Amino acid sequence: MSQAPSSPTPSQPRLVLGSTSIYRRELLARLRLPFEVCSPQVDETPLPGEAPAALARRLALAKAQAVAAQFPAALVIGSDQVADVDGQSIGKPGTHERAVEQLRAMSGREVVFQTAVAVVCTARSYVAQDLAPVKVRFRTLSDAEIEQYLRVEQPYDCAGSAKSEGLGIALLEAIESDDPTALIGLPLIRTARMLREGGLNALTSAAPNTATGSHA
Template identity: 40%
Template sequence: MQTPLPIILASSSPRRRELLQAIGMPFTVMTSDVDEETSPGLSPAEIVESLALRKARAVAGKEKEGLVLGADTIVVLDGRVLGKPKDEEDAFRTLQALQGREHTVYSGVALVDAATGREEVAHCSTLVRIRPLAEREIRAYIATGEPMDKAGSYAIQGLGATIVEGIEGDYFTVVGLPLHLTAALLSRFGVHLL
């Protein structure tokens, strides 16, 4: 696939890299390392859009050309944002709260043209149901290490798939990069995947 601009992924996430590779998107990676604190009172949609845009802008500001792709994902339960766990006990508390219930995953996607500064940003949300879990199961899952760098302390594309009872919405939103939304935003910059 030829793209009119080089694509730069502003993320260190191996999952986002794998998703772009799976759809044949040529890209390079440049991590953004931005502060991910947000103002209080923002909606989940505003949080993921602002963070995705902040990441893309940070990388675009260092480049002369290219289309910079930023993304952010959060897990929301009862109006509370559940980020990445600080430690194993934090992961346990998160999974204990999620088990047997539904929560919503939000993923924001932003594109910034480094040469012109033009920006596009949007988000998707997906409802996820985690099956009831015994304390032993939660501890065993945490012992694998998989939950430790994931929003909500689980990875739907890994062993965490065994605790997900169902989803309503887009699977890739839960993984961390809604591909249909990414393709739609890319098309606004003349990059067409099909």
């Protein structure tokens, strides 16, 4: 059973992750900060003609702001990821059939996973956001490889239908990034910097045994 995090100290701002993604929750837990999780309830439909990077940035900020409206004194993290194939946005497949289509489209090509993060504290008028693009080169994949991968890992809740932290690494030839957790869904180097700027330093505030966040 996961241990609930300790409460923040009086001088330490409350931290809320504006996402129900298990991947982002697990990544944020690496910073060993007590945090809560709250669903942002944001419409993720792209705007007409919206570029993938712009979509990711807009949604990350919208998620953080939506949750910050409920927790105005807290530091709230929002994040979003969009796969960029020649300027076209590729989101979560949701179904096996769409995942097959996505992997076929990315086979043998370079795809940029646009991962955006925003940190907001309404009470302090603090707003920060950044983009961590990750260049990923896919191998030329056979239909048999695609089918087997999807049956084994079922990555239907992942943008681009691949989990690089799991078997999905075998789909790839190379990954280029300056923030190594960005491809999984939350760029922790950028996140830690924004939290420091917002008054929460992970190195001085980390709890020794924090394992995971709790639901709000």
